[in-house]
Amino acid sequence: MTEIKIFDTTLRDGEQSPGVNLNKEEKLEIAKQLERLGVDVIEAGFPASSEGDFQAVKLIADTIKNSTVTALARTKKNDIDRAYEALKNTANPRIHIFLATSPIHREYKLKMDKETVVKTSVDMVSYAKTMFNEVEWSAEDASRTELDFLAEIIESVIDAGATIINLPDTVGYSTPEEYGQMFKYVKENVPNIDQAILSTHCHNDLGLAVSNSIAGIENGAEQIEVSINGIGERAGNASLEELAVLLHIRNDVYGYQTNLVLNEIKRTSDVVSKLTGMAVQANKAVIGRNAYAHEAGIHQDGMLKNSETYEIISPALVGVSSEESNTLFLGKHSGRHAFKDKVKSFGIELTTDELSTAFNNFKELTDHKKEVTDDDIYAILMEIKTDA
Ligand code: KIV
Ligand code: ZN
Numbered sequence: 001m002t003e004i005k006i007f008d009t010t011l012r013d014g015e016q017s018p019g020v021n022l023n024k025e026e027k028l029e030i031a032k033q034l035e036r037l038g039v040d041v042i043e044a045g046f047p048a049s050s051e052g053d054f055q056a057v058k059l060i061a062d063t064i065k066n067s068t069v070t071a072l073a074r075t076k077k078n079d080i081d082r083a084y085e086a087l088k089n090t091a092n093p094r095i096h097i098f099l100a101t102s103p104i105h106r107e108y109k110l111k112m113d114k115e116t117v118v119k120t121s122v123d124m125v126s127y128a129k130t131m132f133n134e135v136e137w138s139a140e141d142a143s144r145t146e147l148d149f150l151a152e153i154i155e156s157v158i159d160a161g162a163t164i165i166n167l168p169d170t171v172g173y174s175t176p177e178e179y180g181q182m183f184k185y186v187k188e189n190v191p192n193i194d195q196a197i198l199s200t201h202c203h204n205d206l207g208l209a210v211s212n213s214i215a216g217i218e219n220g221a222e223q224i225e226v227s228i229n230g231i232g233e234r235a236g237n238a239s240l241e242e243l244a245v246l247l248h249i250r251n252d253v254y255g256y257q258t259n260l261v262l263n264e265i266k267r268t269s270d271v272v273s274k275l276t277g278m279a280v281q282a283n284k285a286v287i288g289r290n291a292y293a294h295e296a297g298i299h300q301d302g303m304l305k306n307s308e309t310y311e312i313i314s315p316a317l318v319g320v321s322s323e324e325s326n327t328l329f330l331g332k333h334s335g336r337h338a339f340k341d342k343v344k345s346f347g348i349e350l351t352t353d354e355l356s357t358a359f360n361n362f363k364e365l366t367d368h369k370k371e372v373t374d375d376d377i378y379a380i381l382m383e384i385k386t387d388a
Helices: 024-037 051-063 077-087 103-110 114-129 147-159 176-189 209-218 240-249 262-276 297-305 336-345 352-366 374-387
Strands: 005-008 041-045 068-074 093-100 134-140 164-169 197-202 223-226
Touching (some): 024 041, 024 051, 024 262, 051 068, 051 077, 068 077, 068 134, 077 093, 077 114, 093 103, 093 114, 093 164, 103 114, 114 134, 147 164, 147 176, 164 176, 164 209, 164 223, 209 223, 223 240, 336 352, 336 374
Parallel strands (some): 005 223, 068 093, 164 197, 197 223
């Protein structure tokens, strides 16, 4: 079975989320949890961006043993030197160098012609190769780059020593078909492509980051760049938890394996949410508060008979406890069956008449209150018991 490497960029692209600023102790806490989760590569930060980030990358590099630790660098000697200083004591170091390749970035941002973009990349990959065995090179805005130019520059940077080639959909503009085609083209048109592994890096501006990552691996990528809770620039990056669970649950379709410890997913999501201050939306796939909650009476009835009627992921798979999973959410769409189950969970015995009264009172309350909590239900039951 093909193994897909998980490259987590929560601490670099994820930290680029507006309003997020982690200190080095917080970054280390997240890195340790990512190591427990079993990610293959931790992108710890961008050492040349600030002294604080340099120190954070160094602390992570000095501590983490089981994951490769990498850091971002522009195609500048100083960035590469800073990354080397930060990473030199880690067990498995990797440098991640990037330069934009698309016409719009070349003309307006870099003011470089194609030849200069190739030469700069080759020179800096060769320079980095004197310090690192693993050199990842990213073609920023790859998905809006001319395919023949992309093939040309990839061949050159591999010759210069790049071992991982990352092709980002930097602005989240690609469709899965286009993104997959880019990988297919590179596989078929870069003569030395077998000397490197290909990587996806998808942004979620059009909500396609997960689908695009899948299209990438279906066309030859063996590494996916992801972040916890999908955080990152603008609408964020492909979410680790969604891809991990998709590859696991639909292994019958895709047939890939990863080294992830799936039941560490919820804990990792909670740590990242707490330390970044970014709440996870309630209906977020896999880890949202409502991801395992069923409100409709028909669904609840099905769940009570066989959970597979409406649940394709077992909460325990990703480390969501039964208390957290909020499986049968009681609201205005819920039926008597689920209500009876809730009463039982409180250890309270009701006669048939009492149960009918309690259920009617509960239904009335759902018309007035947005969320009926366990405390509300308990209060209804106590009122009936006291009145009796
Ligand atoms: O989105 C992007 O292109 C990036 C690169 C720096 C890899 O984050
Ligand atoms: Zn990015």
